[in-house]
Amino acid sequence: xxxxxxxxQALSIQEGENATMNCxxxxxxxxxxxxxxxxxxxxxxxxxxxxxxxxxxxxRLRVTLDTSKKSSSLLITASRAADTASxxxxxxxxxxxxxxxxxxxxxxxx
Amino acid sequence: xxxxxQTPKFRVLKTGQSMTLLCAxxxxxxxxxxxxxxxxxxxxxIHYSVGEGTTAKGEVxxxxxxxxxxxxxxxxxxxxxxxxxxxxxxxxSSYGGQGNSYTFGSGTRLTVV
Numbered sequence: 001x002x003x004x005x006x007x008x009q010a011l012s013i014q015e016g017e018n019a020t021m022n023c024x025x026x027x028x029x030x031x032x033x034x035x036x037x038x039x040x041x042x043x044x045x046x047x048x049x050x051x052x053x054x055x056x057x058x059x060r061l062r063v064t065l066d067t068s069k070k071s072s073s074l075l076i077t078a079s080r081a082a083d084t085a086s087x088x089x090x091x092x093x094x095x096x097x098x099x100x101x102x103x104x105x106x107x108x109x110x
Numbered sequence: 111x112x113x114x115x116q117t118p119k120f121r122v123l124k125t126g127q128s129m130t131l132l133c134a135x136x137x138x139x140x141x142x143x144x145x146x147x148x149x150x151x152x153x154x155x156i157h158y159s160v161g162e163g164t165t166a167k168g169e170v171x172x173x174x175x176x177x178x179x180x181x182x183x184x185x186x187x188x189x190x191x192x193x194x195x196x197x198x199x200x201x202x203s204s205y206g207g208q209g210n211s212y213t214f215g216s217g218t219r220l221t222v223v
Contacts, residue, residue: 030208030209031208031209033211035212035214040217041216041217042114042200042202042214042215042216042217043153043200043202043212043214044214045211045212045213048209048211050209088152088153090212092208092209096141096160096206096207096208097143097155097158097168098212099155100145100152100153100154101152102150102151102152103152
């Protein structure tokens, strides 16, 4: 069963706009990670946020974590066409295994 | 610096045939994983290994077997392929333990007819 569910399932925006994706999960976690997948490729790690952190930044990426609501959001600022991809959240709980959500497909139009 | 390499990249099997997918990593990672990705289902863990000589079942292990005879290699076997095993298979590796990211291969697209 999936631990995380991303919302929305699909998102279309224009270049320069911000893209926000949300992830909800069910059980307690130690950390939450976001991955990106370009069409036909493997997943690439973007950012990790630990359960005792509330916000983290990496370049144009901003991740927030609210453990009381069991949710996280990924914000991509000033989107570019090259950001077009699927984005997955993954949670790590007591077991050393990541459980992935179903993903958000982001389309950025030039 | 290859990272995680999966072979083959594409394969078409007939129902009942068997095959082995190979995953090799050159990062000295302890843990390795096999996932399958189906439309609308995200990634689901098939089997994983926390070290050479060890394997364990994931969320969807039925119909698959694995072996980790060498630290750098993790093999996924399909004994008798079924159309339900049509999927994209991804291998990943990590240092293991909490808070480590995974490095993924580029995937194997398998079609069972």
